[in-house]
Amino acid sequence: MPYTLSQASLPVFEIGLNAINAVLDKAAAHAAAKKIDMSVLLAWRLAPDMFPLTRQIQIITDQAKNGSARLAGIDPPKFEDTETTLDQLKERIAKTLAFLKTLDKGAIDASSEREITFPLGAHKGQMTGADYLKHFVLPNFYFHMTTAYGLMRSCGVDIGKRDFMGGIPLKTI
Amino acid sequence: MPYTLSQASLPVFEIGLNAINAVLDKAAAHAAAKKIDMSVLLAWRLAPDMFPLTRQIQIITDQAKNGSARLAGIDPPKFEDTETTLDQLKERIAKTLAFLKTLDKGAIDASSEREITFPLGAHKGQMTGADYLKHFVLPNFYFHMTTAYGLMRSCGVDIGKRDFMGGIPLKTI
Numbered sequence: 001m002p003y004t005l006s007q008a009s010l011p012v013f014e015i016g017l018n019a020i021n022a023v024l025d026k027a028a029a030h031a032a033a034k035k036i037d038m039s040v041l042l043a044w045r046l047a048p049d050m051f052p053l054t055r056q057i058q059i060i061t062d063q064a065k066n067g068s069a070r071l072a073g074i075d076p077p078k079f080e081d082t083e084t085t086l087d088q089l090k091e092r093i094a095k096t097l098a099f100l101k102t103l104d105k106g107a108i109d110a111s112s113e114r115e116i117t118f119p120l121g122a123h124k125g126q127m128t129g130a131d132y133l134k135h136f137v138l139p140n141f142y143f144h145m146t147t148a149y150g151l152m153r154s155c156g157v158d159i160g161k162r163d164f165m166g167g168i169p170l171k172t173i
Numbered sequence: 174m175p176y177t178l179s180q181a182s183l184p185v186f187e188i189g190l191n192a193i194n195a196v197l198d199k200a201a202a203h204a205a206a207k208k209i210d211m212s213v214l215l216a217w218r219l220a221p222d223m224f225p226l227t228r229q230i231q232i233i234t235d236q237a238k239n240g241s242a243r244l245a246g247i248d249p250p251k252f253e254d255t256e257t258t259l260d261q262l263k264e265r266i267a268k269t270l271a272f273l274k275t276l277d278k279g280a281i282d283a284s285s286e287r288e289i290t291f292p293l294g295a296h297k298g299q300m301t302g303a304d305y306l307k308h309f310v311l312p313n314f315y316f317h318m319t320t321a322y323g324l325m326r327s328c329g330v331d332i333g334k335r336d337f338m339g340g341i342p343l344k345t346i
Contacts, residue, residue: 002285003176003177003178003181003282003285003303004176005176007303007307008176008307011307012307012308012311012312015308016312046219046327047326047327047329050323050326109176112175117346120343123345123346124345124346125345125346126344126345126346127341127342127343127344130176130180131341131342134180134181134184134185135184135185135188135338135341135342135343136338136341136343138185138311138315139185139189139315139337139338139341140338142311142312142315142316142318142319143315143319143322143334143337145315146315146316146319146320147319147323149316150219150223150319150320150323153219153220153223154219154220156220164312165308165309165312165313168300168304168308168309168312169300169304169308170298170299170300170308171298171299171300172293172296172297172298172299173290173296173297173298173299
């Protein structure tokens with residue numbers, strides 16, 4: 001009954017990134033229908049000292065690419081955080097999805113007990129690969145996924161839990 | 174390099190439940206300082222058609238206890254959803270934490286390829302154990318964790334990302 005770090009990470013990021021990409025499309029349709037400039041939604045925040053939608057999307061993609069690259073033992077590609085439009089954010093998501101496909105699953109699987117060192121504010125964090133995935137990368141990934149979703153919900157975008165969950169391998173009986 | 178379903182679930186729920194328990198304490202302190210009745214915070218919502226804080230806490234605990242019980246192959250204990258006070262919600266979290274300690278880790282680990290059937294609205298959902306954990310239980314757990322956190326943030330409670338992450342095994346160097 002194997003369960004591996006690559007199984008626990010790559011498909012989760014893939015489904016999540018595709019889900020948030022579709023949520024952004026629904027947000028754009030909502031903005032167009034209501035004659036709201038999309039830049040207003042991209043700058044929306046849940047609280048004045050929380051990040052706006054644009055930054056949430058940047059961090060979601062960072063968690064996916066940086067987390068899985070570090071597990072695979074390679075340096076993550078650096079994305080400049082210069083996106084200002086919906087199309088640029090969607091391109092960033094697409095680039096992240098393409099990068100995930102290049103990773104060596106065996107290298108990720110072999111990292112569960114290896115110490116991973118990663119930037120953490122002005123310091124560095126260190127955790128085993130398994131702990132890094134389950135206690136750092138996934139909570140952060142979902143934190144920003146949910147916050148992005150909640151932002152759009154609070155703006156009136158017509159999305160529900162299924163949009164958040166995305167294309168999961170669920171059989172309904 | 175083993176990575177198991179019990180490792181990927183039980184400590185994640187434990188850290189998350191303790192984190193949200195501490196967030197609720199900070200919310201209560203905030204309410205007391207601002208002379209806001211705690212029932213106002215417990216009824217707060219991000220959007221009119223999203224669940225209030227009380228329900229978010231109920232679902233967080235449900236995902237943890239139901240998810241892990243089903244992976245262990247046993248019927249989850251049923252909690253009546255009757256909490257109306259902070260103390261009752263904290264007791265629900267404590268009961269969930271105590272229940273998690275009773276589960277058979279070997280049974281959870283053995284369930285990665287076993288079909289799990291679970292209630293899903295008016296239907297039932299079916300997924301393998303590994304898929305159920307990573308594509309259903311964890312996304313739902315974190316969705317409601319983050320929404321509860323975001324609700325408290327939007328009410329002005331003085332919490333940050335560290336409060337959300339909780340007591341993770343992180344070494345700072």
